[in-house]
Amino acid sequence: MTDGNGPTTERARPRRLALWRTTTFRLTAIFVLIFVLFAVSLLGYIAYQSSILIQRQQLVDIERELGQLNREYQLGGTRALVLAIQRFARGPGPGIYFVADPSGVGIAGNVIDVPISVLEEPGQHTFAYERDRPSFGDEDPNRPEARGMALVRSFVLPSGYRVVVGRDIVERRSFAVIIFQAFFWGVIGIIVFSVIAGAISARRVLRRIDAIGATSRMIMTGDLGQRVPVTRRNDEFDGLATSLNAMLDRIEQLMQGMKDVTDNVAHDLKTPLTRMRNKVEAALRDDRDEDAAKRALESTIEECDHLIKTFNALLMIARVEAGTPASAFEQTDLSAVANDVGELYAPVLEDAGLDLKVEVPESLSLRANRELLGQALVNLLENAIKYVPRPDKGHSTVTIAAREAGENVILEVADQGPGIPEADRERVLERFVRLEKSRTEAGSGLGLSLVAAVAQLHKGRVEIDDNHPGAILRLILPRQTGETAA
Amino acid sequence: MKILIIEDDRDAASYLMTALDEAGHVTHHAGDGDTGYAMASSMDYDVLIVDRMLPRRDGLSIIESLRAENNKTPVLILSALGEVDDRVEGLRSGGDDYLTKPYAFSELLARIEVLARRSAPAEAATSYQVGDLSLDRLSRKVTRAEEDIQLQPREFRLLEYLMKHAGQVVTRTMLLENVWDYHFDPQTNVIDVHMSRLRSKIDRGQDNPLLHTIRGAGYMIRD
Numbered sequence: 001m002t003d004g005n006g007p008t009t010e011r012a013r014p015r016r017l018a019l020w021r022t023t024t025f026r027l028t029a030i031f032v033l034i035f036v037l038f039a040v041s042l043l044g045y046i047a048y049q050s051s052i053l054i055q056r057q058q059l060v061d062i063e064r065e066l067g068q069l070n071r072e073y074q075l076g077g078t079r080a081l082v083l084a085i086q087r088f089a090r091g092p093g094p095g096i097y098f099v100a101d102p103s104g105v106g107i108a109g110n111v112i113d114v115p116i117s118v119l120e121e122p123g124q125h126t127f128a129y130e131r132d133r134p135s136f137g138d139e140d141p142n143r144p145e146a147r148g149m150a151l152v153r154s155f156v157l158p159s160g161y162r163v164v165v166g167r168d169i170v171e172r173r174s175f176a177v178i179i180f181q182a183f184f185w186g187v188i189g190i191i192v193f194s195v196i197a198g199a200i201s202a203r204r205v206l207r208r209i210d211a212i213g214a215t216s217r218m219i220m221t222g223d224l225g226q227r228v229p230v231t232r233r234n235d236e237f238d239g240l241a242t243s244l245n246a247m248l249d250r251i252e253q254l255m256q257g258m259k260d261v262t263d264n265v266a267h268d269l270k271t272p273l274t275r276m277r278n279k280v281e282a283a284l285r286d287d288r289d290e291d292a293a294k295r296a297l298e299s300t301i302e303e304c305d306h307l308i309k310t311f312n313a314l315l316m317i318a319r320v321e322a323g324t325p326a327s328a329f330e331q332t333d334l335s336a337v338a339n340d341v342g343e344l345y346a347p348v349l350e351d352a353g354l355d356l357k358v359e360v361p362e363s364l365s366l367r368a369n370r371e372l373l374g375q376a377l378v379n380l381l382e383n384a385i386k387y388v389p390r391p392d393k394g395h396s397t398v399t400i401a402a403r404e405a406g407e408n409v410i411l412e413v414a415d416q417g418p419g420i421p422e423a424d425r426e427r428v429l430e431r432f433v434r435l436e437k438s439r440t441e442a443g444s445g446l447g448l449s450l451v452a453a454v455a456q457l458h459k460g461r462v463e464i465d466d467n468h469p470g471a472i473l474r475l476i477l478p479r480q481t482g483e484t485a486a
Numbered sequence: 487m488k489i490l491i492i493e494d495d496r497d498a499a500s501y502l503m504t505a506l507d508e509a510g511h512v513t514h515h516a517g518d519g520d521t522g523y524a525m526a527s528s529m530d531y532d533v534l535i536v537d538r539m540l541p542r543r544d545g546l547s548i549i550e551s552l553r554a555e556n557n558k559t560p561v562l563i564l565s566a567l568g569e570v571d572d573r574v575e576g577l578r579s580g581g582d583d584y585l586t587k588p589y590a591f592s593e594l595l596a597r598i599e600v601l602a603r604r605s606a607p608a609e610a611a612t613s614y615q616v617g618d619l620s621l622d623r624l625s626r627k628v629t630r631a632e633e634d635i636q637l638q639p640r641e642f643r644l645l646e647y648l649m650k651h652a653g654q655v656v657t658r659t660m661l662l663e664n665v666w667d668y669h670f671d672p673q674t675n676v677i678d679v680h681m682s683r684l685r686s687k688i689d690r691g692q693d694n695p696l697l698h699t700i701r702g703a704g705y706m707i708r709d
């Protein structure tokens with residue numbers, strides 16, 4: 001492998017994270033370290049405390065034996081004392097015994113020699129000793145010779161005899177060694193165990209992070225339908241995966257919206273543009289008179305304006321669908337909106353032969369985008385004006401109504417025109433959809449799409465109903481919108 | 487009127503300058519935000535036309551700086567963004583009016599003329615007079631040649647707005663914005679119908695009509 005292609009392969013296929021570089025692994029390592037430190041100090045403390053305990057126990061034993069010897073001495077004098085020491089020394093225990101006459105010459109015991117300083121100064125001492133072979137008068141050949149360290153107490157009897165009683169502390173030391181060994185293996189065990197456990201859990205976590213990474217790479221290659229796997233464990237990773245998926249849903253929805261818009265633009269705006277171009281070209285070609293050219297220009301501007309309007313409507317729908325920031329939401333009186341827009345349109349409706357009725361409560365407030373609600377209402381009224389034929393006789397009424405309905409607020413426009421067939425009620429909310437019978441009227445089929453988008457922005461919906469005869473277009477908006485509007 | 491146009495699109499700027507020249511105004515042009523700000527703060531203009539998206543420094547920040555220096559020159563913001571919240575943002579930064587591209591020149595002209603006049607202190611008048619038509623804002627009485635005219639509240643506001651800008655062209659969108667407080671394009675002839683009703687109340691049977699329709703632009707009330 002050459003150095004040159006190293007980085008390229010790395011970029012092409014993102015490497016799995018090296019175990020030792022992951023956060024999880026580092027956390028595990030810290031955890032192991034803390035655990036081991038804790039175990040070491042705990043075990044060390046236990047070892048120390050037990051060795052202290054053993055020493056204290058030895059001192060108690062020594063004290064007890066000294067007491068016994070003292071009693072023997074008081075009852076039977078020096079002779080009884082020497083006998084007792086001989087008895088003790090013969091015993092199998094770990095004890096060390098020695099008695100010397102006032103001149104310091106040993107007369108009984110199980111050690112060969114005791115330093116003079118120990119004999120001279122009563123009290124506690126530690127010294128190296130050599131265990132006597134068969135002690136005085138004892139002919140047991142099996143008794144092993146031994147050396148060691150002794151912890152002793154010595155004292156001088158009133159008669160000048162000196163008594164030394166002690167314990168071997170080598171045993172105590174070997175006990176410490178045993179503890180230390182247990183302790184050592186324990187720590188090794190803990191390290192091995194926690195490293196394994198840490199590595200396994202790190203692997204598991206890594207696998208899930210890798211899964212998220214793999215999904216995101218697939219999405220980057222263009223497959224927006226991919227989702228991060230969610231397990232049933234319901235842990236933090238699932239929480240993360242769920243919100244990532246929700247985000248992806250939203251992005252996909254927005255992308256779809258964008259795609260729809262571009263498709264629509266391609267399809268429905270190209271046609272009028274082409275027509276316009278042809279017209280201008282034709283006007284350029286025949287140079288009959290200036291008037292005709294001027295007329296052609298004027299009609300071009302007119303078509304331009306129409307295009308701009310369509311374009312604006314499309315953009316507005318797209319932006320409303322993408323969601324405006326909630327800052328544009330304000331406490332809005334729906335009744336006021338209905339009254340104002342109604343009043344604005346009343347004369348036009350009247351000219352179209354339609355009566356307008358506005359049925360709203362005194363006030364009906366909700367958090368909403370007032371402008372957009374007004375625009376939606378305008379679109380509905382303009383549809384009524386366009387699609388309700390002028391009545392030959394009698395009245396045809398258009399009703400704007402607003403009311404509360406449980407959690408929701410309803411704003412509706414009802415007319416007595418031809419109505420919208422049940423089969424078309426969903427379709428008609430889509431962009432550029434115009435029903436066959438409406439082709440004679442001007443329009444681009446975007447009015448209701450905006451109404452639907454406005455409803456969606458307010459987390460509500462549009463419902464189309466039959467007014468027997470006529471159409472009812474109903475905006476159903478939850479009262480509590482605004483703050484949470486995306 | 488002396489007008490500064492801060493706009494980076496050369497074609498749009500030169501079109502505007504020619505058209506405003508023809509309408510009898512003096513125009514200066516700045517092609518980026520820094521130059522625009524320097525010119526606006528060092529010279530006296532009657533109106534600034536500021537594009538929102540500019541190289542080097544965006545339009546809203548220019549306006550904010552000017553306002554912070556207590557420069558009260560009326561500003562018309564031009565923008566390709568037309569959403570409600572964009573407009574709100576624009577006006578909040580200190581702009582006086584907001585126009586979305588593409589726009590009709592007549593609309594822009596009407597708006598800057600109203601803006602320039604707005605800076606004159608005739609603002610707080612309590613009554614308006616155009617010919618023999620008078621409107622009292624306090625008693626809400628309207629008379630023409632000494633005769634009372636009964637108006638609906640909205641008609642009153644419509645007339646009030648027109649008379650406040652007597653002699654100036656007022657477009658349909660301006661009326662919708664200022665009288666109804668909505669910012670959408672009226673799709674049909676909504677405003678025209680209201681105007682014809684108002685006209686029938688104040689001009690019917692009079693020899694010299696005061697309310698005039700300006701073709702391709704809007705309305706004007708004048709003697």
Ligand SMILES: Nc1ncnc2c1ncn2[C@@H]1O[C@H](COP(=O)(O)OP(=O)(O)OP(=O)(O)O)[C@@H](O)[C@H]1O
Binds near residue numbers: 384417420434
């Ligand atoms: N009140 C109504 N009565 C009968 N049909 C209606 C009514 N409102 C809408 N429609 C039908 O729904 C179609 C879609 O309406 P929409 O408002 O979306 O578009 P448009 O009115 O054709 O064009 P635009 O509103 O963009 O100018 C209309 O073409 C019409 O066929």
Ligand SMILES: [Mg+2]
Binds near residue numbers: 446
């Ligand atoms: Mg419509």
